[in-house]
Amino acid sequence: MSENYLYVHLETVTNMILSYGISMGDFVNSFKHVPEHLMLLSPVDPDEMIDPHTGFNVISGRENVLGYLLNPKIHGKKWIDYKHTLYLDEVTPLEVSELLYLGHAYTHLSSPFYYKLANRYVYLQVPNGNVKTYYRHLDDFYRVLSNAIVRCFEQHHFEQNFLFRRNTTNFVPLDQGTIQTLHQLLIDGVLFNFMAAKRDGGFFQVPLYQLRHRFSGGEAAWLADDDILLGHLRYNRETQHWNVTLQA
Template structure:
């Protein structure tokens, strides 16, 4: 289903984004600043650096962190960033147990944002090909969302069916008005259906759906049986403008 469907659900209390189709590259390319330290919530690798106080693997240095994040051979990435190495020594046994639970159960017990760690993210790749990310600041997610949507439009390219294969379309980043309009829909979950995308004059149009059932990555036909069309996401390639148009 690569570049066919994009699903995003926002949980507003903890700024949690549950998604299918957002890549690590989309996420990394949205960084204003690469984290300086990561504490890995995955199974401990005895051959890698281990923090003696918490018992978790850690990675420090932005080059090593980017190498880890962008390594396609490492599956099921689970991590939390932190600001200062010295603050790890102040993590309590209870907080360690919370972090263990976060990595094991893929959900938080209390707040996923820790004062001592000053973390901006919690990143969890789930067993079902979906990803759960907690964002301290949702504007960081908006940059990720813009990266993802433009990538989908570029990958789909609207060319195979519209006979302009040699014409390259350059997409501008999504503007704040469009991002805010999408944001309002995400609380109930939104499926961007690129299999039903089409061109109408200069408009490139992708239908948006709200699902009545839980999104299932490997069974999209079942997921769509009771989907409600919300509207469309449109890109005017002539004036390079995005728009969300909702059903009347």
């Protein structure tokens, strides 16, 4: 189902992204540098490494971090990265309580970016199937979004269009201009409906919708009659260029 729909809602004050359909592979493949350390915000496992000052489970070493992130058997992943183990001893009791709240309530009390942790991300798998992520730098998110969009185009194209399987289309990452256009739309939330993606001449395109109802990843009806068609994200197969065409 995750290759059929992408949903992205951007909250610009704290760079929070509510999403559905973005895979952990999309996230990990966007890393310029794999985080060296993770603090887990999920319930503490006494059999795993625990930081004695904060009381949270921690994972150190890039190989171990990737092993955790990409392990499909671990559900409900909730974590925040941090830069230096040494600074964990300086985390205050108030900050520990904020982190506990972040993991429990899936939202922030104050800024989700901590000076002592120097974190770039907060990642929270929400029980309803959505994911909440906070990005210190939105450019990190747009690499993730580009990976997700390209993956969905490729999977839809190959699975749904048998006649074109032999003629592989290599989708390039989204360019900055297309990202900027999408940025404005994402502030109100956008559903990329790959169930309705199609080939139109030399273009592949997916319709973009603004929903009039609160989105939940587990709902049976993804679109309602009063949802608004915003336009289409289009890929030119010949020139390998992306663009967004908006409804008049």
